Amino acid sequence: MAYPANYRYTKEHEWVDVKGDVAAIGITDYAQHELGDVVFVELPKVGAKIEAGKTFGTVESVKAVSDIYAPASGEVVEANGDLQNTPEKINSDPHGAGWLIKIRLANPAEIKALMDVAAYEAYIVSQSKEASA
Amino acid sequence: MESVTTPPIAELRKTPLNAMHRRLGAKMVNFGGWDMPVEYPASGGLVAEHKAVRSSVGLFDVSHMGDIRAHTGHTPGSALAAVQHLSMNDASKLAIGQAHYSAMLYPEGTFVDDVIVHRLGDDDFLLVINAGTREKDVSWVRENTKAFECAVEDLSDAYTQLAIQGPRAQELLQKLTDANLAVIKNYWFTHGTVCGLKNILIARTGYTGEDGFEIYVPSDVATSEMVWTKVIEAGREFGIIPCGLGARNTLRLEAKMALYGHEISDKINVWEAGLDRYCKMGKSDFIGRAALERAKAAGLTRALVGLEMVDRGIARDEYCCCNETGDVIGVITSGSPSPTLSKNIALAYVPPAMTALGTPIYVQIRAQKCKAQVVATPFYKRPKKTAAPQAAAKF
Numbered sequence: 049m050a051y052p053a054n055y056r057y058t059k060e061h062e063w064v065d066v067k068g069d070v071a072a073i074g075i076t077d078y079a080q081h082e083l084g085d086v087v088f089v090e091l092p093k094v095g096a097k098i099e100a101g102k103t104f105g106t107v108e109s110v111k112a113v114s115d116i117y118a119p120a121s122g123e124v125v126e127a128n129g130d131l132q133n134t135p136e137k138i139n140s141d142p143h144g145a146g147w148l149i150k151i152r153l154a155n156p157a158e159i160k161a162l163m164d165v166a167a168y169e170a171y172i173v174s175q176s177k178e179a180s181a
Numbered sequence: 182m183e184s185v186t187t188p189p190i191a192e193l194r195k196t197p198l199n200a201m202h203r204r205l206g207a208k209m210v211n212f213g214g215w216d217m218p219v220e221y222p223a224s225g226g227l228v229a230e231h232k233a234v235r236s237s238v239g240l241f242d243v244s245h246m247g248d249i250r251a252h253t254g255h256t257p258g259s260a261l262a263a264v265q266h267l268s269m270n271d272a273s274k275l276a277i278g279q280a281h282y283s284a285m286l287y288p289e290g291t292f293v294d295d296v297i298v299h300r301l302g303d304d305d306f307l308l309v310i311n312a313g314t315r316e317k318d319v320s321w322v323r324e325n326t327k328a329f330e331c332a333v334e335d336l337s338d339a340y341t342q343l344a345i346q347g348p349r350a351q352e353l354l355q356k357l358t359d360a361n362l363a364v365i366k367n368y369w370f371t372h373g374t375v376c377g378l379k380n381i382l383i384a385r386t387g388y389t390g391e392d393g394f395e396i397y398v399p400s401d402v403a404t405s406e407m408v409w410t411k412v413i414e415a416g417r418e419f420g421i422i423p424c425g426l427g428a429r430n431t432l433r434l435e436a437k438m439a440l441y442g443h444e445i446s447d448k449i450n451v452w453e454a455g456l457d458r459y460c461k462m463g464k465s466d467f468i469g470r471a472a473l474e475r476a477k478a479a480g481l482t483r484a485l486v487g488l489e490m491v492d493r494g495i496a497r498d499e500y501c502c503c504n505e506t507g508d509v510i511g512v513i514t515s516g517s518p519s520p521t522l523s524k525n526i527a528l529a530y531v532p533p534a535m536t537a538l539g540t541p542i543y544v545q546i547r548a549q550k551c552k553a554q555v556v557a558t559p560f561y562k563r564p565k566k567t568a569a570p571q572a573a574a575k576f
Binding site: 081082084088090106108109132 | 208219220222226227228427430431493494495497517518520547
């Protein structure tokens with residue numbers, strides 16, 4: 049699956065799609081592959097404040113629980129309610145319908161510190177090499 | 182998110198089928214020091230594997246399990262006496278060709294390991310043990326059989342152990358063997374030719390709560406891969422898929438089968454684990470018996486129960502359990518979504534007063550206390566086989 053060129057990425061395998069001062073956040077295709085079939089998602093409520101680098105939710109497969117780290121700080125303006133009944137959207141469309149939350153960015157400059165698509169693609173290649181070494 | 186797979190370390194042990202798993206694109210994890218497949222995403226992954234075993238058939242590499250043979254040369258009865266001393270079930274009740282579930286206990290009445298004891302001959306036994314406890318178990322058996330005239334052989338590396346599990350397992354395996362599988366009862370075994378290999382141990386055992394067989398073939402890579410491939414080919418018509426430790430865990434949890442380090446350990450005794458029916462206090466003395474007598478007289482302080490989540494949330498291993506007022510009263514030993522039941526289930530140790538069906542238990546899941554309730558176990562019991570399958574009535 050292609051990684052959208054206009055997104056920014058974290059080392060913990062989250063993506064961010066910034067439109068103005070609002071950023072949509074999700075987990076990458078690499079992350080959903082690692083996790084397996086997603087069966088449960090726990091997200092913050094609208095109005096909650098999240099802080100860059102801190103966990104804001106969890107995504108669970110049958111086998112594993114994964115904390116989701118905030119790529120940037122801000123206030124939650126929307127959470128993807130569809131995921132409560134159809135968490136598998138994270139597997140089928142991780143960069144689209146499987147988005148987790150949208151936040152109003154507190155400090156848009158934080159985004160610049162994240163990886164662009166080329167850097168992220170290089171990063172996951174290095175991760176895969178490490179895993180099969 | 183955090184990476185959920187553990188990168189293999191050089192020291193991890195590998196089964197003879199390791200290269201096969203990697204060729205199949207399995208996601209590998211460190212399981213008790215072994216580099217093992219947790220699931221095979223290319224053929225559908227954990228949930229598909231689980232469902233294949235419940236509805237048809239699946240194939241597992243369980244060669245990481247250990248095998249100890251205890252037998253005697255000269256004095257009749259001394260291997261039996263040694264096994265009776267080590268194991269809480271009554272091996273004298275086993276016919277040749279029969280196996281049973283049992284456990285080896287510490288003098289405290291807690292678990293060294295659970296084992297399947299197979300009676301190969303009058304005075305010849307095969308103990309199948311867990312992967313993570315292999316060395317500990319072998320030393321334990323050697324140490325505690327010194328007083329008996331009993332040869333102890335560690336055959337763990339001699340066998341590739343394959344589990345063929347599911348309602349179609351018999352049909353599948355029958356295509357590959359001359360042994361008549363229809364006459365082998367649950368927890369009995371035979372020897373036969375499998376895939377052209379003579380004298381293969383074929384046991385009607387497993388760890389899935391489903392019908393199935395475990396076969397023990399020579400552990401060289403060529404033979405192991407040959408048998409694996411033939412089972413997959415013979416199972417194609419039944420939709421067989423390779424299954425990893427992830428499905429093995431959800432299958433055994435639905436069937437409430439204990440996992441060492443979770444439901445049983447060196448801190449938990451037989452009564453707490455609810456394994457009374459495999460512990461024969463009336464037989465000759467065995468290690469742990471005296472402590473179990475005392476424990477029985479003292480009464481239980483905790484007991485293993487099945488839980489089903491009422492609130493949204495998945496109880497996981499080691500999460501705390503609370504009562505209605507919020508006091509910590511117990512702990513989850515295993516918890517997972519159940520692919521068969523589409524519910525979130527768990528096993529937990531709680532005080533005996535809280536074991537009645539329907540008792541509310543609150544599981545601490547991150548910041549929240551999520552309601553669960555005590556339910557009957559096993560969570561899943563396989564349908565009884567009917568003598569002759571009949572077409573469903575259509576009116």
